[in-house]
Amino acid sequence: MMDRLSIVQKTVMSIFLAGMALVVVIPLLFFGTVAFSNAAEMSEFPKSLFPSSTVTVRVEPTESGSYEVFYDSGEGYESIITTKDAEKLEKHFRRQYSVTLSGEEILADFSQTLENGPMEFTYKKDMFYNFKQFFSIVPNAAEALKNSIVVSLLTILISLGIGSLAGYAMARFQFAGKEQFNVAMLIVRMFPVVGISIPMAVLLIQMGLYDTLLGLALLYSVPNIALTAWITNSIFIGINKELEEASMVFGANSFQTFMRITLPLAFPALAASSMYSFLTAWNDTISALILSNENQTLALVVYKAIGTTSSGIQYAAAGSIVLILPALVFTFIIRRYIGQMWGGVEL
């Protein structure tokens, strides 16, 4: 295939792909860096590409018995704070440098300058300080993470449960209106969520499911049931009927055949479908914004955190990483099976 592409096509393709990669990678890289930066690093310009794991300060003893702390934010050491108050130091180091040491420990270190004159001290940063901060200062962040997981799992369960059965029925049985049904399922996916959000909200209120996790999961499942049905349908069609028949002849009943033959063979399709379902539920903010109030999902919480903070953007970035990681991990695990679906194993 590649041989037939001319050098021009290859070049254009490479540039295009590189561009795509940049669009995806640069924001990720930026947020990754920000998420691991402390407050002092945030105000540095130019910002370093990778966050450092340590903080270095210069300390000079003053005549009044206090310590003057200098910090180099790119343009040489500047005096930042002059104090001998342990509590003040502890707070400053924690907030500005993400260094979590007690004031007494810091003072003990600084006292060396009384004999040796001005000294530089290097402290280890608490790399996960922003993450801890995110969960402690953003209201309900931990709760939201739990909600997100529950909603995603519910969405996968509902979509797979209903969608795969529909897919199996369409692949194996003939019934009136099959074609129409097939198309009708696609139509469900055509509507933007915002467009139908008001009636959806009314509907959920009437069902008593407004602001519940199940309500959200149901909403996310609707388009995904259709998608799951389509994906599994094509896989079930691809599974030779003789494979199931052989199982029946060689001693299995229908249930055993389904569990031991059909299901394992359809697993790549189920994995792919569950990935789509998971991503829909996990990444959505707009539906959650409209349809939830107390029971917020993580995506919504992060969205709000980014949208409303001007200072402490690093905490929101940490939240974003928390949001991105599970999706990435899940996708990479599932990817193996999807690869199988498109040409690994002959069915």
Next chain:
Amino acid sequence: MSYLEIRNLQKKYTKNGPMIVNNMNLSIEKGEFIVFLGPSGCGKTTTIRMISGLEEVTGGDICIEGESILAKKPKERGVSMIFQSYAIWPHMTVFDNIAYPLKLQNVPREEIRRRVETAAAATDIQGLLKRYPAQMSGGQRQRVAVSRAIVVEPKLFLMDEPLSNLDAKLRVSMRTELKNIHNKLGATSIFVTHDQAEAMSLADRIVVMYKGNIEQIGTPMEVYQDSATRFVAEFIGTPPTNFFMTSIERTEEGVQAVGDGFCYQVPVGLTDTLLPYAGRKIEMGVRPEYIEISPGLDRTEGYLTDVDIRFVEPQGSHSILIAKVGATEIKIHTTKYMDIAAGSRVSLNVKEGRVMFFDCDTGKRVK
């Protein structure tokens, strides 16, 4: 009572649809190798699927050892099947594929291992037990399917065109092997195919089927030499039987079959049976090897006519000559005049008595 008894078996897919299998009756003895032969759509596969329980039966009965199996589930029937697509499970190793039926029967592990190894040895795939189907060739997959079929020690082997996905050379060697395995196990087998060469070489008896009906049941020699219907005469044999439309006429010399461009003296043994057809049309069939040619234009009792050879197709061991009798193109199988030149004028003589007559309306043999 025969080992397998099929009585008035019927199959329709829809209530008012055509009969796919029409009142089939068949008895099979233990140890026989039966081949269902027919063109696609003749109902042969449907029949073995009904025997295996994969297909509902519309009417009639199927008994194994005198016991009706219609009410039984596929797994209770004691049959095993080799499918056209092999139907070996791609997500299992060869060992697991063969062991699957035994595991479902809760056979002890040690015994499973022993039986799987024996079955694998029977088809020479002991070395492949840890492989997955995707890592094997078509022939090897076929062997796995055979091993799986024999590991359950069934009462009946059903084979649904098992060789049709193999290349020509492998097909021939595999069919010898299948027959060998059948003989070794003393198994009873039904083999479905549309390939007459396969049928002829494997079968103890061939069941020739056409449009849901059994045309003829007989040994390979019987169906070839003594075809019961026009369909059998045409379907079996390459090239197929030559057919001539004739009318039976009574003359001074005896009974003659008069066709387009020839006049054939009906052998004495057939005159009585053909007399009722006097003045009517009847179809005459002669197999290509029973038309003898005479470059010296000699005529025997079976003289047909003189023709020019149009084409010669050398086959090495024999040649196929193509000529025209009237408007009918005929093929002649010869081992004697393999080097005859196209355009030669020859006499055609039907070998003594080697002629078949078929009723035009029913297609049945008149004899």
